[in-house]
Amino acid sequence: MSSPVFEPITRFVQRAAVPIVVFLGAIIGVGALFFTGAVNPTLLNDPGSIVRFGLPTAKFVFNIGMSLTVGALMFAVLILPRTAGGRRRHKQAAEDAPLDPLWTKALRIAEVSSVVWTLSAVAVLVFSFVDTVGAQAYLDFSNQLGVFVTQIAYGQLWVLIVVLIAVASTLCFGTRSHIGIAVAGVLSVGVMIPLALMGHSAEASGHTQAVNSLGLHILGATIWLGGLFVIALLGAGLAKADGVRAVIERYSTIALIAFCLVVFSGIVNALLRVHNLDDLMTPYGEVILAKAIATILLGLIGFWHRKFVIARLGTVASATVEFWRLITVEFVIFGATMGLAVALARSQPPVSQEPVGNPTPAEILTGDPLPPQPNLERYFTQWAIDPLWIAIAAGASIAYIIAFINLRRRGDKWPVLRLISWLIGMVFLVYVTSAGPRVYGEVQFSAHMIEHMLLVMVVPLPMVLGAPITMLMRATKARRDGSAGVREWVLWLVNTPYLRFFAHPIVASVNFAGSLIVFYYSGIMFYALDTHIGHEMMIAHFLGAGYLFAQALIGIDPGVKRPAYPLRLVMLLVTMAFHAFFGISIMSSNVLIAADWFGNVGADWGYTAIEDQQLGGGIAWGIGEFPTLFVAIMVSLQWAKSSDREAKRIDRKEDRTDDAELRAYNAMLASMAEREAKMPPHRP
Structure with missing residues (x-):
């Protein structure tokens, strides 16, 4: 050189x-x-x-x-x-x-x-x-x-x-x-x-x-x-x-x-x-x-x-x-x-970047025209792309696919279902942040609740089942020259006391459920609607809260000390009960949340603002049923597989030791019976 x-x-x-x-x-x-x-x-x-x-x-x-x-x-x-x-x-x-x-x-x-x-x-x-x-x-x-x-x-x-x-x-x-x-x-x-x-x-x-x-x-x-x-x-x-x-x-x-x-x-x-x-x-x-x-x-x-x-x-x-x-x-x-x-x-573009003259209430608040009246079809055809999350989802998908191919080429096994699960999670992430939930979430409380519930309860599930940290550890080589790459920094982050604290099952459950109360009843929601940074931080927080909660229940990646399977089911039921209570509280409330926003959108279709908010409470209560059932099934399946693995481990150990534990146990019982036979008869 x-x-x-x-x-x-x-x-x-x-x-x-x-x-x-x-x-x-x-x-x-x-x-x-x-x-x-x-x-x-x-x-x-x-x-x-x-x-x-x-x-x-x-x-x-x-x-x-x-x-x-x-x-x-x-x-x-x-x-x-x-x-x-x-x-x-x-x-x-x-x-x-x-x-x-x-x-x-x-x-x-x-x-x-x-x-x-x-x-x-x-x-x-x-x-x-x-x-x-x-x-x-x-x-x-x-x-x-x-x-x-x-x-x-x-x-x-x-x-x-x-x-x-x-x-x-x-x-x-x-x-x-x-x-x-x-x-x-x-x-x-x-x-x-x-x-x-x-x-x-x-x-x-x-x-x-x-x-x-x-x-x-x-x-x-x-x-x-x-x-x-x-x-x-x-x-x-x-x-x-x-x-x-x-x-x-x-x-x-x-x-x-x-x-x-x-x-x-x-x-x-x-x-x-x-x-x-x-x-x-x-x-x-x-x-x-x-x-x-x-x-x-x-x-x-x-x-x-x-x-x-x-x-x-x-x-x-x-x-x-x-x-x-x-x-x-x-x-x-x-x-x-x-x-x-x-x-x-420093130059002026041919398309004006200034606000339109005589804007509608929706344009004053969101900067965009009021979308057409929502229906099921428009939740899939109305788009307002968010380049940040599209770039994140696309980059994570490409990286996972490349890692999967590299593992297969060197002869290692990696379940295809995990790859599919990860890609499904990325598709869900793009949909929630750029399609109907994003478009209508700016002008309707109920749509915002759909966006929120999908972010915290649906999108993280396939991501967790994709086991991205385990994939990273297996697909990338550790640095041996004193430098630190993505693998080293991610593993350092996973093992920091701060992330371990937030990943603890109890803390993750409190964050998952308690964030709802703080976000909707403290006034933070208005800033998530009114400011760009607030909106992006909302997405990141609820996606992270849902990911850590799902990781504690059904994940396999390192960095989490998961409880026993019965406790996981209890934790899931308690958290979902609190979640249902939150939805009912919104349904029964007559005080408009983020009133300065949803009360001034000026939509000439749909329910009134307070009726739409109560509908959002019903969505918060009902939309969690399917993810909860899915997680409960996954916990039960993992529990059953864990029991099968433990039984097979015991069988292999018995085969190696020629049933030494069983013979020792039988010998102990025989010894106890012999000592009991030699004891004098009991007198009242």
């Missing part, structure tokens, strides 16, 4: 990686800004040329800093070995072992880039303030800036971004533990949530699709480009490392996932802003086409890497030269793509 032909190429790419992206991004970005008219002065209250050019420049530097920081932390958490010399047997020994030089270098990259990222975030915050207020911002600047960051949602989000980046940067400097760096990585990825929320008006149509697709797009592009940056900056050190092929293969897998996220989310986001061919002929549409072509070229280069180059790394010198040439081409295309992305963010 350290051939004379290779080292000059490595040094060139290492030194020129960031300059190439910055230079090309700046040239292409400025040209696209002029092409779309995004830097033209406004007729009223223009903020000035410094802001019109300074804001996209600051955002460009912000994106570079974000990519470098997230990419470096990704390599430190998921790809590179933390300690030199491979895995240690004991945890304390691993913590005290010398750090791997490449891992340390990746952390240094994260340190420097996180500082640049923080400063650029502050610059974007200030420029955004002036751009929002206009020329009047220069009058009483400090007081107006204070109002912007404390009372305006856009300013508050940017303050949150700055704080998250600063905390992540502090962790990069202050810790070298694997978990601490992982927390820094989580915080860095968390920055993308407020970034996505700022990209679309909450009252405009397609808010969920726009926000989630933008978040996925930012995530995919950031880890893709950030990984390339880190490979280039590690340079010759990576080239001379023994495990260079394994490192590149790990990044290549992540890059493939990132490419799929970028393509999927890009299509969803573009369809919200470009509705027809005429829209594509506008300057905005032409920039989208140019960005799409660049993305396809990057995907083709990645395919060439995986198919023809990576397998030859370390063995063929020409493969190494070809690899770094392709990396250079990727930087050139990525630089142009980032410039186009910044220009798009």
